[in-house]
Amino acid sequence: MKKLQLVDLNLINAKIFLKNEFIEAGISIEANRINKIAKLPNMPKASKTIDVNGNIVLPGLIDVHVHLRDLKLSYKEDFNTGTCAAAAGGFTTVLDMPNTQPPTNTPERLKKKIQRAKNRVIVNVGFYAAFPKQFKQIVEMYRNGAIAFKVFLYHPITELDVNCDDVLLKVFKCAKQLNRPVAVHAEEGEIVQRIEEDLRKSGKSSLNHHLKAHSIKREVNAVQRVVKLAKQTGSHIHFCHISAASSIRHIKKLKQHITCETTPHHIFLTKDVLRKCGSIALMNPPLRSRLNTTRLWHALNDEWIDILASDHAPHALQEKTNENIWEVSPGIPGLETTLPLMLTQVNNGRMSWGRLTQILATKPAEIFQLNRGFIKTGSVADLVIVDVNQEYKIDSSKFYSKAKYSPFDGRKVKGKPIKTFVSGCLVYDSGEIVSEPGSGTILTGSSH
């Protein structure tokens, strides 16, 4: 007797990006996973059917560089608003940074953070951990769920001395034993902080002074130092927000275990934007010259840079506007602008669909071993549906993020995420968040 099959959900009438080409088919979802990809007559019966209207289905996007804040910084962003912003931006998985209040630098704090996030997030979240003071606690961080480790060379949040090569060598080795990547904010922190202090003391506090303190050289030098150490240990190092095109050649000398990301603002905005937007557009590392921006774009497209990450770094608006640049909090929200900006490039023929899904889904998942980022039978049904034809202007007042400002405000874009599915559940639908807090999964490094 033929077994009666009734799956949870059918997405029909979809254009699915599979193995570098589009196919017109439907996706059946059963128990949070993709059960079948087939033409309509071959699809199983489902308890619910959603007509995608011929729109494009991509794997749910993955943003490996997000500051969800929460805890004492909940006024900037919290686990719910941050993940709502993610869902609205087409991201089904985000990795959260540990420079919170209190910082995620002990096993206990990580545990508490995960506990708090559990019932609040609506997309999947993995947590970075800063290195704890005692080396033996590193394993505990991992067991408590750290998906990866993060080293801030500028304003470190670990009590370890990150300026000491031996310390970095040691923590890199530990991470390697645990098979976890170490993400690095590469700037020569000590020097930058000293220059900042000198400038501040002499009353020099303009945007140009900020650029001066965070010059390209500071990044390139830090990259070189870390690459050298990575070579010695063989650990997987992932460079965060590469802003200086000249950094790339140092990174790519060791292709296998060193990866890097750049951000939408570093490939789309130049320092000229500072004149227009002022300190709103202040971030670390800062915006660079037009040529540098062009070079970064090509490097991303040509696979020298592995992935794109938003560096979603929300702040309260009053923290972003101050005459004195040293009082301004660096960072901008990025979860809700990244995909529309990139879809616009794909629409203009400047990037292929294949590369887009690579840099925002497949590769981030590979680098952080997330076991998602693709559409295939048996995989977790994290999906985003995009309407490639919608033209509109970016409007930060409509962000789900608490940070309602953006240097991209008013920019014309073409292409919009319209539905986001996390583990087979619709969480975002045409401008509305449609799921309850807690629908996202906490991803941990030790569970795979």
Add this chain to the structure above:
Amino acid sequence: MSFKGRDIISIKDFTREDIDYVLKIAELMEPVVKKGSNILHGKLLATLFFEASTRTKLSFEAAMYKLGGSVIGFAEPETSSIKKGENLADTVRVVENYADVIVLRHPLEGATRLAAEFASIPVINAGSGAEEHPTQALLDLYTVLKEKGRIDGLNIALVGDLRYGRTVHSLAYALSLYDVRLYLVSPELLRMRREVLDTIKGKIEVIETGIEEILQEVDVLYVTRIQKERFPDLAEYAKVKGAYKIDLDLVKKVKKDSIILHPLPRVDEIAAEVDKTPQAKYFQQVRNGIVMRMGLLALVLNAIE
């Protein structure tokens, strides 16, 4: 390393070691340009030019004579038996009975490779279709090396017609074997060919950009003529002609120790006023052409190792 009997068809057949070796041999030829030599005495070069060219042909012929060899050939296929319908393979099989080496230029892509397959003597590609011009690329590299002292670490811009200009295709392939940053500056219509881009992008940093942005950055500005004869539509030619003109104002903005190269002939893409600037090296390039070709002839005819 031996180049004896080797065909020089495409720069893609070269490894970096090959190129470095050829550049070294060219340097050995420097003193010979003036005083001449007899190492190719009794050897005969056949120049088969199925397409118009003055300087490449003259350069090869001069190189051959400077080394004591002799030259036969044609530059007007109308006067040869090609007119009577003889095919390329037959032409080559006839000529190889007279000559020791063939230099061939042909309007069709792939023609030189075909000729080399039929010929038992070495064939040197002097330009085939819009495809490649390997000896030009070698002399360009030699010029860069001579003027800048190195190739690795340089920022090099290719400017103008990157689509139909065969010299830039070969040069781009050759540069991708070195550690350089390559800027590509061209009108949309004349962008670098996809197959070239696809090959070089994974090897070196390639940036398509505007000219103003890179003036302060570049060590080598390689300018090409926007070739009228390559355009299917003359209205399109009119549109892009002169779009990338190098004049004195522009040269003032480049680095003092940068160099400007051009495969010549030029029309008006480099103003005559630029010729006097210390950056202008395109006539030195011509001289380096004969040095390089002397080296190549000596190598394939096994007169030097």
